[in-house]
Amino acid sequence: MxxxxxxxxxxxxxxxxxxxxxxxxxxxxxxxxxxxxxxxxxxxxxxxxxxxxxxxxxxxxxxxxxLLPLDPAADLAVLRTRAGLRQEDVAERLGVQASDISEMELGTGRPRDEWAVPLSSLYGVSLDRLVKAREATDRRWREEFEGKRRQAP
Structure with missing residues (x-):
């Protein structure tokens, strides 16, 4: 965990x-x-x-x-944990599977547009801050993907 x-x-x-x-x-x-x-x-x-x-x-x-001040590069997982929530908690409140939240935080799944306002409220952040966290999550996924691609034979 x-x-x-x-x-x-x-x-x-x-x-x-x-x-x-x-x-x-x-x-x-x-x-x-x-x-x-x-x-x-x-x-x-x-x-x-x-x-x-x-x-x-x-x-x-x-x-x-x-908490320490929020890092400008904080991703979606950081916002969730700062709110004191588990992936299962968020999934339950959104009416989705915990795997949907896991994939969203890993950058392999896309958050649905209708999740924006509830996530903003659950995490206690503005919509703008939520968008920045999503961008940070996507950036981290791309960097990890590119790193693995460069290491492949």
């Missing part, structure tokens, strides 16, 4: 300390080990989208407080 790539260890630490919580309190509240929380605090890992959403909820902070 993909973790939230731009998780802010310092923002996370500040959020739980402001509540007067320890790493153990956080771990207990979301059902993970203290070691897992410690890795997140040290920047050696990040929560899954599901755990990220749980963190924002139990700490009662906006997700943005637990």
């Amino acid at each position: 993909k973790s939230v790539q731009d998780f802010s260890a310092s923002g996370f630490r500040a959020a739980y300390e402001a509540k007067g919580w320890s790493q153990g309190d956080v771990a207990k509240a979301i059902g993970v080990t203290v070691g897992t929380v410690g890795r997140w605090v040290r920047g050696r890992g990040a929560p899954s989208p599901r755990l990220f959403a749980a963190l924002a909820g139990v700490l009662d902070v906006p997700r943005s407080q637990l």
